[in-house]
Amino acid sequence: MFVKQISVFLENKPGKLSQVTDILEKNNIDISAISIADTTEFGIIRMIVNKPEEAVKVIKAARFPVNTTEVLAVEVSDKPGGLNFALQVLNDAGVSIEYLYSFIKRNGNRALILFRVEDSAKAVEVLQSAGVKLYTNEEINSL
Amino acid sequence: MHWNRTRECMNVVELRSYQLTKLKETVDRVYHNVASYRQKMQERGVIPEDINSLEDLRLLPFTAKQDLRDNYPYNMFAVPLQEIIRIHASSGTTGKPTVVGYTRRDIANWAELVSRCLTMGGGKRDSVVQISYGYGLFTGGLGFHYGAEKLGAVVIPTSGGNTRRQVMLMKDLKTEILACTPSYALCIIETLEAMGIKRDDLNLKAGIFGAEPWTDNMRRELEGKLGIKALDIYGLSEVIGPGVACECMEQQGLHIFEDFFIPEIIDPVTEEPLSEGEKGELVITTIDKEGLPVIRYRTRDITSLSYEPCGCGRTHARIGKLLGRTDDMLIIRGVNVFPSQIESALMAAGDIEPHYLIIVDRVNNLDSMEVLVEVSEKLFADEIRKLEQVRKKIASDIYTTLGINVNVKLVEPHTIERSEGKAKRVIDKR
Incomplete structure (x- = not known):
């Protein structure tokens, strides 16, 4: 029910981001979602890639701090109110959201949003019982 | 275990009387052989015959690193150059280095001191000792080398650098005692992790780390990650090099070898002597050195002194773990x-x-x-x-x-x- 996300610590300096994307290109790793959280001094890149284990290995070898986090890949309908529906379900259940960002890929008229929540197990439960589809890494790779 | 039980565990009364005899000899020798000492003593109106007790040490002038610079390179030596068999130079970060010289007897005594330190770390004749201090003008490498050879250990003189090869040798040759700076030990730990070598793949038992101040927190890290006892060793080239003082297994301060050195703690600003336990600048007088004896040398290192008996049986005073240098402050x-x-x-x-x-x-x-x-x-x-x-x-x-x-x-x-x-x-x- 979870998707493996890779997070990389970077100093907030010109050229840093492309160092990471360069490593991924050289290793033929495809990014299907990416976001950056930044402060004035450092940032965290978060990504969903087609080969997470390999990505961790090659990024680690380049001496960047990297870790993996389990996040939810939530399908919402791509029309007004689509995202809001999922958020309401979580809100009603009292599940706090740490951050979210969207996929580059989509499934027909359905959009995909990545959620990092405080209580993942509860989020899965309430979203599924509200009929919301959650994706796995394999399902994303096959899109 | 003691390397030289007679000396290291000497009865305190005998030790003081031994120190006084050696101090008098030293003062007499520098007064007659080193112009700058003679001049400074004359300025203070002190002659060697005024030294009749250990307290009289306070009558003598201090020596600073600047004195060695002013007398660069050889003018502080108390013997003719033909007696000198080795030169080292301090890692002077500013200006000219300070040059120090050793007679054959000084080199032998220095090896004796380092043997004592290695024995404190559990070193024996069959111990494998890896020396990762730099070899050369720096006293760390060669100082340890001669001490470890005197001990009769299996000496691996890797010097600093090429860490991956050091680590490979450490594993393959089953190094038991590692001697290096604590910061280099951290570098070794990183390399071990990068090479996927675990502490249980190694045969390390003790590390003798010095040449820079390090904390008890760092000790815990080094001990945990390498599975060793990490001991602090102290020394400075102007006094002799590593082996002036070292921790025993009690790890409650570093025994300063009082049959060779007389320590004092002073207030670095007022230059007044401080009492036992008070933190201040360590001042050392060498009492058994031929090439370059130093009188009340201001080390600029900050520590305190303790004369409390130690569980290891050694009677020599202990200095606290070094807190820093007056010039790093x-x-x-x-x-x-x-x-x-x-x-x-x-x-x-x-x-x-x-x-x-x-x-x-x-x-x-x-x-x-x-x-x-x-x-x-x-x-x-x-x-x-x-x-x-x-x-x-x-x-x-x-x-x-x-x-x-x-x-x-x-x-x-x-x-x-x-x-x-x-x-x-x-x-x-x-």
Whole structure:
């Protein structure tokens, strides 16, 4: 029910981001979602890639701090109110959201949003019982 | 275990009387053989015959590093050059190095001292000792080398550098005692991790780390990650080199070998002697050195003295773990700051490997201090909030210790320069 996300610590300096994307290109790793959280001094890149284990290995070898986090890949309908529906379900259940960002890929008229929540197990439960589809890494790779 | 039980466990009354005899000899010798000592003593109106008790040491003038510079290179030597068989030079960071010379007997005595230190770390005739201090003008490498050979150990003279090869040899040759700077030991730990070698793959039992101040927190890290007893060794080339003092297995201070050296602690500003337990500048008089005897040498190292009996049976006084140097001391907005205090705060803030750099600057006439801390794998969290918490925790710990607000900046691993000798911890832009 979870998707493996890779997070990389970077100093907030010109050229840093492309160092990471360069490593991924050289290793033929495809990014299907990416976001950056930044402060004035450092940032965290978060990504969903087609080969997470390999990505961790090659990024680690380049001496960047990297870790993996389990996040939810939530399908919402791509029309007004689509995202809001999922958020309401979580809100009603009292599940706090740490951050979210969207996929580059989509499934027909359905959009995909990545959620990092405080209580993942509860989020899965309430979203599924509200009929919301959650994706796995394999399902994303096959899109 | 003791290398030289007779000397190291000498009855204190006998030790004092032995010291007085040797002190008198030394003062007499420098007065007659070293012009600058004679001149300074004459200025104070002191002659060798005035030294009749150990307290009379206080009548004698201090010696500073500047005296050695002023007499560069040979004028402080108390023997003709034909008696000198070895030269070392200090890692002088400013100006000319200070040159020190040893007679054959000095080299033998120095080896004796290092043998004592290695024995404190459990060293025996069949121990495998790897010496990763730099060989050359620096006293670390050769000083340890001669001591380890005198002990009869299996000596591996790897010197500093080429860490991957060092680690391979350490594993294959089953090194038991590692001698290097504590910062290089950290570099070795990183390399072990990078090479996938676990501490149980090694045969290490003890590490004898010195040439720079290090904290008890760092000791815990080194002991935990290498599975060893980490002992602190102290020395400086002007006095002899490593082996002036060393920790025994009790790890309650470093025994200073009083049959060779007389220690004092003074207030670095007023130059007044301080009493047992008080922190101040360590001053050392050598009483059994031929080539370059020093009288009341101001080491600029900050520590305290204890004459309490030690569980190991040695009767020689102990100096506390070195807190820093009077010249490493940073004065930030009037507060005395030692890099080691920052290090303690970093270790206390959580599992942070102490790769850090302090940058001091003056902004709008106000001192500012920034601490760069490398983000280790363990420290890295996926959320900005957590990283900010780490940053704040370090800054607040430093504030608690020093009362100074610092900016803590998290940087990528391996971006702070690694040292194979003494670590560079401070950049002062003022």
